[in-house]
Amino acid sequence: MSKQLRLDVAQLTDVGRKRPHNEDNMAYVIPKDGQVMARKGALFIVADGMGGHAAGEVASEIAVDTVTNVYYQDDSQEVPPSLINAIRRANALIHQRAAENVLRSGMGTTCVAAVLRGNMAYIANVGDSRAYMIRNGQVHQITQDHSWVEEQVRAGLLTKEQARSHAQRNVITRSLGTQSEVDVDIFTEMLEEGDSLILCTDGLSGLVNEDDLQAIVNQYLPQESVYYLVERANENGGSDNITAIVVRVQEIGWNEFTNARYPVTAGGRGGVDEATAPLGKVPTSTLGLPRGADTRVPGALFQIPGTGPLPSYPNTTAPLSKSALPMRRKRSRLLYPTLALFIVLIVALVGSGISYFLGLPAQADQLLSDAGKQIEQAKQESTQNPTEALQKLVNAQKELRSVQINALSGGQSDLLAQRQNDLTSAFKKTISDYNTQGLISALPCGNSPQTTQIENANTAATTVSGLAQLQQGDKAISYMVGSDHILYRVDDQQKLMNAAITNIVLTASDNQHLFSLSQTGTAPSNYTLKMYSAGDGGKLNDQGTWSVPNDLVQNGWSPAFLTVSQNDVYLILTSKTTANQAWILTYAADKPGDALQRMNISTSVDLLSVAAEPDRQLxxxxxxxxxxxxxxxxxxxPVNVPVSSPINVPIGVDGKNLSWNTSIATPIPQSTQFLTIPGATVPGSAFLVGGSIGGESHLYVVDNTNHRVIDLTFPKGSNVSIAAPTSQTATVTPQATASSTKTPETIPGARLVRQYASPQTITQVNSMLIDASGTHLILLSQAGGKKPMQSSLETNPTQSCSS
Structure with missing residues (x-):
């Protein structure tokens, strides 16, 4: 019999101290049937609705109900695709519901969901709700916020402290329901007994720091932890709705399950949608008990920690004896004075309420007037200064969102609708101007992109990367590396065919040759670099072999990047034990054997990507x-790369289909001095590709974080005089000898040619190349649980698409 996963769970939501309504939602499902539990696991979900009471609460409820039901109805035994499918289904339903009701236009919700199965946790995230893991007393954040300020923090443009108080801290860049499609981030964690998983909305994470979160969850059981977490958020202001689920792993299970299907009922919020008071003042609360089954367990009395021992739950439902019943008391002499005081309070509250509602029309007039002024000013500035115009439009959006729709007169309602239409048109025009100024082509544009789905049937590879192409006559043949480290050829039917080369670590190509680095043996491993050309039917012909120095490998250095330009092949090695250093090995494609040059780089931060250009430039x-x-x-x-003009970051929304209520993060003006990629902080967030088009060198930056590809050139005569920097990111030691810090008087300046932007196409791109003709960029991407996609973009499009 399989070892069963055992969990201790509690959940709590609270309206907070500033909001009139609770737009958060939550649920968890722990299947009663052991086989369902082993096959699909336990599901936990938290959602934070937005768009006002009439919309946000609806959106979060749809998200919770849809995900908990669709996930368990999915036949797949793979958790990530099932979870992503359920969340995308929720996104579609919310988007559809918003389209059906003008009062709910733009409604949406965040969503963080976790599935715990066997010894694994799978966490999915859209928005700025969070998942934390506490292990061995230490806390770490699992998810990454899809918010404007968090992206600035990851880019190093804001500190975490600045982000907490920033004016744009509530602007999220991804949510369910606001667009017809949504990208879902998936994270995996190996479980250990004693782990605690916390799911929460930003009403908690924004007010309770990680030290307090860690201390509370470490000290108390989940049933107690959720109360302390909510109370701490309220003590710190309670400015938003607060929701938390705490899951303690008591015993991990084994990932063994059958293909049998069993029905399951998804649970909901239970009786926990209540406001809380400071600890020590509320004796009890009706928190729904952790469920050991997939059916709802009624709430029982819960004693606040510190007021006495926890009650015995089975005994709380036992009938009381007559002697335990309270005695009838005589009527108090204070009854009538109390009633009189109560009536006075009611009258005072009614009076203040009437004053409040009488003041709403005047407040609405002011908000509508201010919004109109902001929109008109933005229209005038849009062409010359679209960044500033966008800020004014976002301010106008805030004004319109603050208008109380139910309190409007007929004329005010008409004016509100006019302002909303004006704002929508102004947003579209300003975003188009912003894209024009930043040379941003919003895809689809003309013949780009052209997308093909790659079928990976009959292979053991679940994912592919390392795209390479070889030219055979007038035909281009694509090759990819599978997650099984086997090289595959893409046939005419777009199916993967085994190319009979195994143990692949890295690949690179120059359209005429494919270079592969293979690994043999265990640590310390042996590495072999080989070169191939395309033969009949795409069969690879061996053209040469190179060796990787054993002294580097034996000292803990391992290959990290492989890149090629003209006749030069570069292999870059890094080490886990020797931080912030790398070795660059240079090989000649026409001289098999040993490396011609070894060069050591000392860096202050980690390398994410390396690209080669002609004339021995990296x-x-x-x-x-x-x-x-x-x-x-x-x-x-190494020297920083100057740019001739600012490189704007794309807005990240579909300018053609946005509404007045679409959340838009105003961009930060970029530095005009050196090339920097905001958000490029971890492997896969961005990478470089070098190449030549029409005899001119191009450097491409594939930026998954901002969903764009940047095209840069270095025109002759564009060298820029730059004073020597006070501290450089890297220094070089050729042949591992004395360090050199010489800085050239002039360095090549980069000129922006264009940017391709698309949240749909340019996401989770893992490799890219320039085709042999130089007319197209070929991108390989694969979202979690989906089939690989190969997309092509024109390098010299005939039209510019700014909107």
Whole structure:
């Protein structure tokens, strides 16, 4: 019999101290049937609605109900695709409901959901609700917020302290329901006994710091923890609705399950939608008990920690004896004075309420007037200063969102509708102007993108990456590396075919040759670099072999990047034990054997990507978003890359289909001095691709964080005089000898050609290349649980699409 996962769970939601309504929602499902539990696991979900009481509460409820039901109806035994499918189904239903009712236009919700199965946790996230894991007394945040301020924090443009108080801290960049499609982030965690998983809305995470979160969950059981967490958020202001689920792993299970299907009922909020008071003042509360089954368990009395021992739950439902019943008391002499005081209070409340509602029309007039002024000012500034115009439109949006619809007169309602239409038109025009100024082409545009789905049937690979292409006559043949480290060829039917090359670690290509690095043996491993050309039917012909120095491998250095330009092949090695350093090995494609040059780089931060350009030039992308150029000549040192003009970050919304209520994060003006990629902080967030088109060198930045591809060139005569920086990201030691910090007087300046922007196409792109003709960029992407997609973009589109 399989070992069963055992959990201790509690959940609580609270309206907070500033909001009139609770738009949060939550639920969890722990299947009663052991086989369903082993096959699908236990599901936990928290959602934070937005769009006002009439919309936000509806959106969060749809999200919770849909996800908890659709997930368990899915036949798949794979958790990530089932969870993503359920969340996307919820997104579609919310979007549809919003389209059916003008009063709910723009409604949406965040969603953080977790499935615990066996010894694994799968966490899905859209928006700024969070998941935390506490293990061995230490807390770490699992999810990444889809919010404007968090993206600035990851880009190093804001600190966490600045983000907490920033004016744009409530602007989220991804949510359910606001767009017809949504991207879902998936995270996995191995479970250990004693782990605590916390799901919460920003009403808690924004007011309770990680130290307090860790201390509370470590000290108390889940039933107590949720109360303390909510109370701490209220003590710190309670400015938003507050929701938390705390899951304690008592015993991990095994991932063994059958294909049998069993029905399951999804639970809901129970009796926990209540306001709380400071600890020590509320003796009891009706919190729904943790459920050991997939049916709802009625709430029982829960004693606040510190007021006595926890009650025995089975005894709380036992009938009371007559002696235990309270005695009838005589009527108090204070009855009539109390009633009189109560009546006075009621009259006072009614009077203040009447005054409040009488004041709403005047307040609405002011809000509508202010919004109109902001919109008109934005229209005048849109062409010359679209960034400033967008800020004014966002301010106008806030004004319109503050208007109390139920208190409007007929004329005010008509004016509100006119302002909303004006704002929608102004948003579209300003975003188009912003894109024009930033040379941003919003996809789809003309013939881009052209997308093909790759079928990976009959292979053991669940994901593919490492796209390469070889030219055979007038035909381009694509190759990809599977998650099983096997090289696959894409046939004419877009299916993966085994290319009979295994143990692949890295690949690169120059359209004529494919370079692969293979690993053999265990640590310390042996690595072999080989070159292939395309033969008949795409069969690969061996053209040469190179060795990787054993002294580096034996000292803990392992290959991290492989890139090629002209006749030069570069292999970059990094080490887990020697932080912030790398070795660059240079090989000649026409001289198999040993590396021609070894060069050591010392960096202050980690490398994320390396791209090669002609004339022995490398571009380096670091985890702080900076890009440096390194000319591989004696005495040369890496230098920052100047840009001739600011590179705007795309807005990240569909300008054609937005409404007046679509959340839009106003962009931060970019530095005009050096090339920096905001949000490039972790592997996969961004990477570089070098190449030549029409004899001109291009550097492409694939930026998954901001859903764009940046096209840069370095025109002759564009060298920029730059004073030597006080501290460089990297220094170089050729041949592991004395360090050189010489900085050239002039360095090549980058000119922006265009940006391709698309939240749908440019997301989770793992590799890209320039085709042999130089007319298209080929992108390989694969979202979690989906089939690989190969997309092509025109390198010189005939039309510019700014909206």
């Amino acid at each position: 571009f380096l992308l670091y985890s702080n978003g900076s890009v440096q150029s390194l000319q591989l000549n004696p005495g040369a040192a």
